[in-house]
Amino acid sequence: MQYFDGHNDLLLNLWLNYPDDPAAFFEKVDGHLDFPRIQQAGLIGGLFAIFIPPRHYIAEKYPHHAKKLENPLEVMWEQLAILKTLIQQSEGKMELCTTSAAIDRAITRQVFAAVAHIEGADALALDNTALEAFYQAGVRSVGPFWNTPNAFGEGVTGTFPGTPDSGPGLTSAGKDLITQLAAKKMVIDCSHMNEKTFWEVSQLSHQPLIATHSSVHHLCPQPRNLTNQQLLAIAESGGVVGINFGNAFIRTDGARHEETSLDTLVDHFCYVAELIGEDHLALGSDFDGVSVPKSLGDVTGLPLLTKRLYSRGFSTESLEKIMHRNWLKVLERTWGQ
Numbered sequence: 001m002q003y004f005d006g007h008n009d010l011l012l013n014l015w016l017n018y019p020d021d022p023a024a025f026f027e028k029v030d031g032h033l034d035f036p037r038i039q040q041a042g043l044i045g046g047l048f049a050i051f052i053p054p055r056h057y058i059a060e061k062y063p064h065h066a067k068k069l070e071n072p073l074e075v076m077w078e079q080l081a082i083l084k085t086l087i088q089q090s091e092g093k094m095e096l097c098t099t100s101a102a103i104d105r106a107i108t109r110q111v112f113a114a115v116a117h118i119e120g121a122d123a124l125a126l127d128n129t130a131l132e133a134f135y136q137a138g139v140r141s142v143g144p145f146w147n148t149p150n151a152f153g154e155g156v157t158g159t160f161p162g163t164p165d166s167g168p169g170l171t172s173a174g175k176d177l178i179t180q181l182a183a184k185k186m187v188i189d190c191s192h193m194n195e196k197t198f199w200e201v202s203q204l205s206h207q208p209l210i211a212t213h214s215s216v217h218h219l220c221p222q223p224r225n226l227t228n229q230q231l232l233a234i235a236e237s238g239g240v241v242g243i244n245f246g247n248a249f250i251r252t253d254g255a256r257h258e259e260t261s262l263d264t265l266v267d268h269f270c271y272v273a274e275l276i277g278e279d280h281l282a283l284g285s286d287f288d289g290v291s292v293p294k295s296l297g298d299v300t301g302l303p304l305l306t307k308r309l310y311s312r313g314f315s316t317e318s319l320e321k322i323m324h325r326n327w328l329k330v331l332e333r334t335w336g337q
Contacts, residue, residue, distance in 0.1 A: 002107075003302050004324035005046035006242030006282055007117070007191070007213035008033060009289035011079040012051050016062055022082045023089050032287035032298040035093075038112065041299045044324060045103060045113030047141055047187075047212055049289070050079045052120060054148075072123035073130060080137060083116060096138050100332035115331075117189070117212070120146035120155075121177065131177070135184055140335065142181055143189030143212065144174065145197070147224075152177050156194040160254035161221035164230075169196035170204075178204045185335050190214070190234075191224070191244075191284070198230055208239035208330050213284035215249040215268045222249050228275060235276035240330045242284020243268050245292040260293040266308050269322070278318045282326045 013031045014022045026035045052072045059066045068075055087094045094112040097103045106113040116139040124130045131142075145155030152174030154167045170178065174197075181188050182205045190198050190211045202209055211234065217225035226234075226241065234241055243265070248256045250265050272281045285292070287299060296305060306319055314322070 001042055001303065001306050001319065002324045003041060003043045003283060004113075004327040005043060005287070006210075006240075006284035006327060007047055007049060007119075007244075007289070008285060008287040009049050009051060010287070011048055011082050012053060013288045014082050015075070015079050016053075016065060022085050025086055026089065032285075032292065035090075035112075037299050041302045043112070043299055043302065044107050045097070045115070045327075047115045047117040048083055049117050049119040049143075050076050050139070051118075051146070051289075052076065052123060073126055076118065076123055076134070080116060080134070080139070083114060084138075087114065098138050098140050100328065100335055103328060103331065115140055117141035117143070117187070119143045119189070120150070120192070121152060122146075122148075122150035124177070125151035125173065131180060131184075135186070139186075141187035141189060141212070143192055144177055144181075145192045145194075147192060153197050154194055155192045155197075156223045158223040160223075160248070162223040163195070163221075164198070164217065164223050164225070164227060165195040166223055167194055167196070169194070169200045175200070175204060181205070182207055187212075187331070187334055190230075191242075194223075195227070195230070199233075202233055202237065207237075208333050209234045209237040210239045210242075210330060210334070211284070212242045213244040213286045214241060215244045215246075216271050219267055219271055220250055220252060220254060222254055225249060231272060231276050231280075235280045238280075238330070238333055240280050240282045240326050241272055241276075242282045242327075243272065244290070245285045245287070245296065246290030247293060248290065249286075250293075256291050258291055258294040260295070262293055262295045262305065262308050265293060265296070265305070266312055269309055269314075270312055273314070273318075273322075278314070278321055279326060281322050282330075283323065
């Protein structure tokens with residue numbers, strides 16, 4: 001089985017922990033992802049997040065990085081540079097893909113297809129040329145929000161249990177950003193959007209609604225998870241939901257406990273498939289950004305997840321859609337060839 005994943009935080013992991021040696025990725029790094037394990041699992045591609053971590057987290061755990069956050073755009077460029085360094089040092093085994101045709105060619109040649117994604121567009125407000133610069137540099141997906149307000153509006157906030165209806169929606173600058181992203185045919189990631197923002201984006205973008213790493217609010221009432229109404233809207237638009245593997249986003253109690261049954265994660269796949277159909281269901285692991293069930297472990301647990309889904313009634317054809325084909329299809333619908 002081949003796998004294409006909608007979200008990971010590998011670049012943040014390397015920026016924080018391997019800033020002078022990102023090529024350690026090709027041997028072994030701490031976390032959920034490195035190249036040997038990616039190959040072992042059968043992961044063929046995915047979206048790599050460029051993410052500015054919260055200041056309090058950096059100040060507490062990585063104080064030597066804290067000063068860098070004074071220039072968030074520079075941090076974003078550093079993380080994109082890490083991805084490009086990996087590609088340059090991969091000996092042709094990785095490629096930065098900016099079109100669906102490029103992804104298809106990479107997969108055919110057994111080359112890992114990496115897509116650059118911005119998670120949290122806060123810093124783009126600092127320079128009105130930044131979006132175009134990142135586009136020219138190969139970024140093709142943007143999540144306008146993380147959990148905190150920015151110039152474009154408010155990300156989803158609140159504690160467990162809670163509702164995604166957590167505040168106001170897009171600012172005028174946010175509406176302009178969505179219009180620009182849609183005009184460039186970039187993925188507009190609805191993960192981390194509050195409910196009002198989600199519905200405003202659905203009116204403005206007129207392209208498939210995509211949540212790269214979100215799970216089901218009905219099963220786990222985290223504000224970050226998607227309501228039934230949002231799931232139905234995603235399906236109606238021809239979009240997809242990448243299911244987040246994070247314990248806090250799948251457990252009924254919202255705990256980050258690693259002793260979480262794999263079936264708890266599988267329940268979210270089953271729920272979405274039953275509500276809106278398997279054509280709108282995909283992977284959105286959030287590897288290297290969350291704690292995942294210990295029974296899954298890391299990227300090498302993907303075949304185990306597949307087996308568990310098969311045992312719950314998914315056919316091989318359905319699993320091929322969920323594990324990679326749905327992502328390829330929705331990226332083509334969004335970007336064109």
